[in-house]
Amino acid sequence: AAGVIQSPRHLIKEKRETATLKCYPIPRHDTVYWYQQGPGQDPQFLISFYEKMQSDKGSIPDRFSAQQFSDYHSELNMSSLELGDSALYFCASSLNIDSPLHFGNGTRLTVT
Amino acid sequence: AQSVTQPDIHITVSEGASLELRCNYSYGATPYLFWYVQSPGQGLQLLLKYFSGDTLVQGIKGFEAEFKRSQSSFNLRKPSVHWSDAAEYFCAVGTTSGTYKYIFGTGTRLKVLA
Numbered sequence: 592a593a594g595v596i597q598s599p600r601h602l603i604k605e606k607r608e609t610a611t612l613k614c615y616p617i618p619r620h621d622t623v624y625w626y627q628q629g630p631g632q633d634p635q636f637l638i639s640f641y642e643k644m645q646s647d648k649g650s651i652p653d654r655f656s657a658q659q660f661s662d663y664h665s666e667l668n669m670s671s672l673e674l675g676d677s678a679l680y681f682c683a684s685s686l687n688i689d690s691p692l693h694f695g696n697g698t699r700l701t702v703t
Numbered sequence: 704a705q706s707v708t709q710p711d712i713h714i715t716v717s718e719g720a721s722l723e724l725r726c727n728y729s730y731g732a733t734p735y736l737f738w739y740v741q742s743p744g745q746g747l748q749l750l751l752k753y754f755s756g757d758t759l760v761q762g763i764k765g766f767e768a769e770f771k772r773s774q775s776s777f778n779l780r781k782p783s784v785h786w787s788d789a790a791e792y793f794c795a796v797g798t799t800s801g802t803y804k805y806i807f808g809t810g811t812r813l814k815v816l817a
Binding site: 649 | 737739744745746747748749752793804805806808809810
């Protein structure tokens with residue numbers, strides 16, 4: 592069965608650089624969520640989209656932005672990267688509000 | 704405010720022994736509850752979910768969990784642990800406060816001794 596696809600799997604950036612993470616949800620899933628998981632931490636909700644509109648916002652820094660495109664894929668844009676942004680970034684999608692979230696394998700971002 | 708507590712940060716069991724991972728939640732209404740497993744560097748895999756109905760839910764890999772409203776708990780159990788079960792386990796509550804999203808517990812890292 593198709594799963595949530597995230598790219599790239601690994602990304603290394605320097606401080607103050609910009610990064611773009613991509614997420615391709617499971618087909619027919621119209622809701623996308625982004626989570627950030629720091630080392631040894633639980634996943635923290637960043638932002639979600641439903642039908643290409645932002646539906647909720649969590650602890651996402653102002654330096655980050657995201658959008659969902661017409662084909663339902665989503666991109667998380669991160670600017671002015673800081674060392675503390677080093678984390679595993681997960682994307683998840685769901686079919687509807689009563690459906691479980693299905694997570695991708697994540698993008699590991701390392702900021703040096 | 705909604706929250707999820709996993710009291711045990713680390714648990715070590717011997718292969719073949721039984722397992723129970725604890726999860727307590729705080730939520731005003733009937734919650735949607737989930738258990739996910741994460742292997743190192745990997746994504747989160749859904750083990751099982753509770754939405755309503757039977758309070759004992761069966762999941763994949765031989766796991767089950769029981770929803771106890773009176774105790775605000777959703778503990779994960781497995782009668783006989785396999786070495787491949789070593790991973791981190793996250794309990795999550797689905798909340799519709801604002802819009803639907805998950806709140807995760809801090810996770811329990813399971814180590815299995817051969």
